Amino acid sequence: MSYVLKKTGVLLISLVLISLLTFLAFQVIPGDPTTKILGTDYTPERAEALREQLGLKGNIFVRYFQWLRGLLHGEPGISYSYFMPVKDVMAGKMQVTAILSILSWLLVMLFSIPLGIILARFQGSHLERTGIVVNQVFMAVPPFFLGILFTYLFGLLLRWFTPGSYVSYADDPAKALAYMLFPALAISIPKAAKTAKLLRSSILSEMNKDYVRTAYSRGNSRWAVLRDHVLRNAMLPVITYLAMSLADTVAGSIIVEQVFALPGLGRLLLSSIGNRDFPVAQCIVVIIAFIVVFMNYLADIVTQYIDPRVRLS
Amino acid sequence: MKKRIISLVLAIALVFAMSACTGSKPQSDPQVTPGEAAEGGEITVGLYNDLDASLDPHMSSSSAATREILFNIFEGLVKPDSKGNLVPAIASSYTVNDTADVYTFKLREGVKFHDGREVTANDVVWSLSRAAGLLGGDTLVADVAHIASVESVDGDIVVTLSKPDTEFLAHATVAIIPEGHDPLSSVIGTGPYKFVSRVVQDNIVLEKNADYWGEPAHLDKVTLKIIEDPETLVMSLRSGALDMAVRLDASQIGTLDNMNILEGSSNIVQALYLNNAVKPFDDVRVRQALCYAIDKHMVIDLASDGHGTLLGSSMFPAFGKYFMPELTDYYEPSVEKAKELLAQAGYPNGFEFSIMVPASMQSHVDVAQVIVELLRPVGITAKIDQVEWATWYSDAYQGRKFEATVIGMDAHGVAASDLLARFVSTSPKNFINFNSPAYDAAYAAATSTTDDAEQTKYFKECETILTEEAANVYIQDGASFVAMAKDLGGFEFYPLYVLDLSKIYKTK
Numbered sequence: 001m002s003y004v005l006k007k008t009g010v011l012l013i014s015l016v017l018i019s020l021l022t023f024l025a026f027q028v029i030p031g032d033p034t035t036k037i038l039g040t041d042y043t044p045e046r047a048e049a050l051r052e053q054l055g056l057k058g059n060i061f062v063r064y065f066q067w068l069r070g071l072l073h074g075e076p077g078i079s080y081s082y083f084m085p086v087k088d089v090m091a092g093k094m095q096v097t098a099i100l101s102i103l104s105w106l107l108v109m110l111f112s113i114p115l116g117i118i119l120a121r122f123q124g125s126h127l128e129r130t131g132i133v134v135n136q137v138f139m140a141v142p143p144f145f146l147g148i149l150f151t152y153l154f155g156l157l158l159r160w161f162t163p164g165s166y167v168s169y170a171d172d173p174a175k176a177l178a179y180m181l182f183p184a185l186a187i188s189i190p191k192a193a194k195t196a197k198l199l200r201s202s203i204l205s206e207m208n209k210d211y212v213r214t215a216y217s218r219g220n221s222r223w224a225v226l227r228d229h230v231l232r233n234a235m236l237p238v239i240t241y242l243a244m245s246l247a248d249t250v251a252g253s254i255i256v257e258q259v260f261a262l263p264g265l266g267r268l269l270l271s272s273i274g275n276r277d278f279p280v281a282q283c284i285v286v287i288i289a290f291i292v293v294f295m296n297y298l299a300d301i302v303t304q305y306i307d308p309r310v311r312l313s
Numbered sequence: 314m315k316k317r318i319i320s321l322v323l324a325i326a327l328v329f330a331m332s333a334c335t336g337s338k339p340q341s342d343p344q345v346t347p348g349e350a351a352e353g354g355e356i357t358v359g360l361y362n363d364l365d366a367s368l369d370p371h372m373s374s375s376s377a378a379t380r381e382i383l384f385n386i387f388e389g390l391v392k393p394d395s396k397g398n399l400v401p402a403i404a405s406s407y408t409v410n411d412t413a414d415v416y417t418f419k420l421r422e423g424v425k426f427h428d429g430r431e432v433t434a435n436d437v438v439w440s441l442s443r444a445a446g447l448l449g450g451d452t453l454v455a456d457v458a459h460i461a462s463v464e465s466v467d468g469d470i471v472v473t474l475s476k477p478d479t480e481f482l483a484h485a486t487v488a489i490i491p492e493g494h495d496p497l498s499s500v501i502g503t504g505p506y507k508f509v510s511r512v513v514q515d516n517i518v519l520e521k522n523a524d525y526w527g528e529p530a531h532l533d534k535v536t537l538k539i540i541e542d543p544e545t546l547v548m549s550l551r552s553g554a555l556d557m558a559v560r561l562d563a564s565q566i567g568t569l570d571n572m573n574i575l576e577g578s579s580n581i582v583q584a585l586y587l588n589n590a591v592k593p594f595d596d597v598r599v600r601q602a603l604c605y606a607i608d609k610h611m612v613i614d615l616a617s618d619g620h621g622t623l624l625g626s627s628m629f630p631a632f633g634k635y636f637m638p639e640l641t642d643y644y645e646p647s648v649e650k651a652k653e654l655l656a657q658a659g660y661p662n663g664f665e666f667s668i669m670v671p672a673s674m675q676s677h678v679d680v681a682q683v684i685v686e687l688l689r690p691v692g693i694t695a696k697i698d699q700v701e702w703a704t705w706y707s708d709a710y711q712g713r714k715f716e717a718t719v720i721g722m723d724a725h726g727v728a729a730s731d732l733l734a735r736f737v738s739t740s741p742k743n744f745i746n747f748n749s750p751a752y753d754a755a756y757a758a759a760t761s762t763t764d765d766a767e768q769t770k771y772f773k774e775c776e777t778i779l780t781e782e783a784a785n786v787y788i789q790d791g792a793s794f795v796a797m798a799k800d801l802g803g804f805e806f807y808p809l810y811v812l813d814l815s816k817i818y819k820t821k
Contacts (some may be wrong), residue, residue, distance in 0.1 A: 032544040046451075082513055083497070089513055127460075127745050164359075164540060164549025168515075258542045261549060263515035267541065271363070271514065274673070278702045 003304055011297045018289040019071070021066050026278045033080050033276040052079065056313035071286065077279035081272070086279050089268070094287075095169060096264035097253050100180050100187070103247040107188035108195055109242060115192070116199025121226060123204065138193035143252050146186040147259035154182055164261045183260040187252040193244050198241055202234040236307050243299030267311070345393050350803065350818035355534035358814070359546050359558035363514045363539045369496035370488030371444045371453040377723055377810040382537065384811045385519065386427075387488035387502035390437065390470070395805040395813065397633060397727050399482050402527075403432055403489050403503060404470070405797050409549050411476040413763040416485070418470040424526045426491055427500075427507045434465035439492040441472065456484040479763050483728035505530040505815035515597070519814070529765040531803065531818035548797050557801060559812055560750035561794040562676055563618040572796040576620065577806035579793035581721030582627050582732065583677070585668065585684055588715055590746035593664055600783035601644070602654035605689045607684055608646035616679040621794030626776040627722070627732050629790040631808030634771055635729045640780045663692025664714040669709050672699035676791055677719040684719070684786075721791065723810050729772040730760060736779060739756055745785060752778045753758060 034047040035053070050157040051057055055066070070076055115135070122128045155163035161179055162274040206212065207230060215225045254266030265284050272280035350634040365372070365379040370387040390404035401407070404418035404648045424432040440447075445460035446452030452522065461475040474481060491501055500508035505527070506519040517537040521530045538555065540546040547565050550572060566574050577737040594600055613621040622630055625640030655663060670681045678699065685695045695717070700708070709715040724731035735742035737756050738749070752775055759771030779785070795804055 079366070084366075092512060092515070148544070151545075155552050162544065162554045163552040164538070164554035165552070168512075201394065204627065259545055261538075261540045261542070261545045263512070263539075268514055274701060274703060 004301060007297055007300050011293060014293045015290060018293065019068055019286055020064065020287065021068060022282050022285045026282055027060060033278060045290060076283040079276040079277055079280050081275045086283050089280055090283065092168065093263060093265045094260055097250065097266065099169060100184060100253045100262065100264060101249040103180055103184040104187040104253070105246045107184055108192045108245060111188065111192035112195035112199060115196040116203065119196065119200040120203035121222065128245065135193045138189050139197065141190055143186045143190060144255045144259055146189060147256045150182050150186055151259065158281065166260070166262055183256045183262060185236045186284055187249050187256050191248060195241060195245065197240065199234065199238045202237050203230055206234045224252050236303060239255065239306070240299040240303050243295045244303065247295040250288055250291050320469060340429065344432070350531055351821045352531055353533050353723045354819040355536070356532060356556040356641065356801065357536045357538050357554065359548065359549060359555040360537050360539050360542060364517060367497060368500050368508070370490065370502070375604065379746055381810050381812045382818050385506040385814045386500060386504045386508050388504050389488055391482060391485050393486065393727050393807065393809055395807050397808040402780050403437065413479045414473045414474040416481055420452045420470065421526060424503055426503055427522060427523035427526045430491060431785055432489060432503060434468055434470060435618055436492045437489050438463045438465050438490045439471050441487060444487045449777055454487055457487055477763060479730035479768060480730055483726035488724060506535065512590050523708040530815040544571060547787065556798040559795045559798065561796055563620045563792060563794070566794045566796060569796050573799055575795040575804055577793050577795065578622055578631065579721070579722045579791045580629055580630065580631050580808055580810060581790060582624060582629060582790045583680065583721040583791055584717070585717055585719050585788065587717050587785055588713065588745055589748060589784065591716055593658065593660060594716065596658045598654045598658040599660065604644040604690065604783045605647050605654065606651040606693070607687050607786050612683045615683045617676065617792060621789040623789050624787045626780045626787060627638050627736065628776050632729060632770055637776055639775060644778050648690050655691065663694065665694045667696045667698045667773055669705060669715045669718045671702045671705040673702055677721065680788060681719040713744050713746060727808060733772060733775050736784060737749060747784045749778055
């Protein structure tokens with residue numbers, strides 16, 4: 001229990017620090033939102049009045065606490081570039097990114113777990129050697145590049161989907177999911193390759209342990225040993241890794257959304273930074289940071305739940 | 314460094330992958346004349362940028378990209394046509410007095426707002442007053458700040474100016490909106506298209522205005538889809554997800570063999586703008602040396618595949634009689650002359666300076682890169698400082714904290730003053746700090762006369778001064794390409810930053 005408490009404490013402190021750093025970062029970034037909003041109508045007086053109106057004046061820490069309070073109440077402010085509540089600007093975008101990340105994450109698991117087991121099972125064979133080389137290549141390819149490749153290959157040559165034709169999930173869920181399959185593949189393949197590699201080496205290191213020899217000596221087959229004994233132990237680091245990679249898929253979708261013209265949080269984040277729309281940018285950064293920290297926290301908790309040894313160390 | 318090499322290798326691999334698959338295909342015949350117009354249908358048009366948050370047509374701070382779409386929704390008393398003429402819109406006719414300070418407009422009958430209400434003289438008076446800041450608020454449209462009063466006299470609209478302005482008509486395009494209406498609450502104009510809906514950063518939907526007073530739009534519905542990434546935009550055109558996109562550059566159209574490609578000009582003055590107030594650009598000889606050193610033929614050959622119209626001053630050909638082609642080659646490219654002038658100015662060994670360019674504007678970055686190379690032989694070391702658009706805007710344009718920058722300037726209206734006003738020494742828009750008493754005098758003379766020939770003469774004098782004083786190193790009016798699905802027709806290029814959707818039709 002004290003373990004969970006300790007981890008929760010660390011989680012809360014991390015979140016506060018993240019929100020503070022995010023807030024400060026957007027205060028020092030060059031470029032003034034008022035010049036962007038006023039455009040050619042800029043005069044120092046108008047800028048001053050606007051700064052007042054936007055709440056850009058006053059003590060930085062007071063403003064931080066005001067912002068934090070709004071965030072906790074689900075009112076993260078008003079967008080500078082759209083003059084509407086940040087949550088309305090983000091509403092539809094969040095869904096796109098969430099679906100894309102979860103889909104990618106499911107694909108990571110779908111590919112990596114069988115692949116890791118097969119690579120370990122057939123250790124030393126040609127299959128394994130070829131598999132490792134291919135795996136290594138996929139690990140090295142960045143998702144945006146796969147995205148461009150897929151758009152070209154599946155979109156323009158094979159015509160399996162029409163690049164740029166995304167319809168919102170609310171309008172047509174089946175069509176939206178079918179479209180998102182391709183960006184999800186682009187995000188998940190490098191991640192799945194890394195996970196498979198981790199699982200393989202984790203299995204192989206378990207295979208050399210005493211309990212495995214004992215299991216063999218009792219007459220179990222290699223598959224049975226793998227399934228009943230090794231996997232449970234070998235999965236521990238992988239679970240932690242998978243939990244963290246959900247956070248990574250969220251981050252990965254930022255770039256890939258651009259390639260596939262998906263109206264998600266990633267595009268909103270990039271454009272809001274470009275437009276100096278700080279309330280929106282801050283809110284997205286905090287959300288992404290929250291997901292990363294929270295998934296790490298969950299990974300810790302789950303690992304110690306499966307493996308009580310963690311609590312002792 | 315390592316990262317750079319990796320991304321370079323990837324980029325090269327990608328180029329090979331792409332070219333291996335497509336090969337290079339010859340351009341389809343430009344300016345195709347498509348078949349007959351069919352009524353109805355809907356299309357999806359790709360846009361690079363989301364529209365501004367506010368679709369208030371009187372917000373002059375709105376971006377060119379927003380104005381270009383609002384052109385289809387809102388109209389003024391007059392509106393520009395594709396030839397650059399001003400044609401009556403909500404007004405059916407107008408008269409000007411001899412001193413060019415009172416304009417009288419006759420209201421067209423039967424013009425309806427998108428909500429079905431008929432346009433009255435009160436709406437016009439209110440809209441113009443709002444734009445000019447006569448209702449107590451700020452002046453929203455700087456171009457009409459000199460309106461002293463707007464009245465309705467026997468149903469006609471009488472606009473009195475505080476000073477004579479023969480070019481006022483070019484700014485009588487100020488949108489007419491319903492009296493007392495808050496444009497932020499809903500978008501109501503009189504144009505050929507009605508605003509239907511908008512999803513931030515995703516799409517904007519327009520619908521045909523069936524009650525339009527003039528020739529109605531051909532298409533029933535137009536969806537504007539925002540795709541910020543240029544590569545993705547091209548992919549979407551190739552896949553058929555988009556039917557049309559405008560303002561493409563030469564590098565983007567190469568693979569679009571499923572589309573008709575039209576070539577026009579982007580109506581901007583692209584130049585290496587020099588901050589005339591900082592050393593060494595405060596010396597006219599240095600600025601002239603740069604003009605001699607930078608061979609603009611080379612620039613457009615290398616940076617824009619030879620497409621584009623060369624310019625010699627702050628004026629482009631779409632402005633017709635004001636454009637002076639003879640200024641284009643005023644400075645015959647010559648390394649020797651450049652060196653000589655530099656030596657005279659006290660820089661025999663050249664100097665260093667930096668060119669600030671918004672990183673997102675590839676065509677300007679490309680031009681800057683060629684300029685850097687062209688300046689090397691004369692001993693000048695230029696480096697490119699790529700910045701974000703917001704930084705460029707606040708530092709270079711508003712703060713005037715820059716040495717040189719490559720950018721394009723466009724015009725709000727079809728008046729010569731739209732391009733030339735900024736170089737008056739006291740103009741708040743004079744971001745290059747150009748300061749020439751001769752220019753100020755010529756500009757003042759041009760704007761105070763009511764005689765068209767005389768005015769043209771003075772404006773031309775202004776242009777000549779800009780060239781002679783080498784205010785900037787003028788490069789080109791960039792080429793602008795339009796890609797349209799093969800079953801679409803009716804696109805017209807405007808001398809302004811405008812996308813007229815009402816003329817576009819599906820062919821039978």
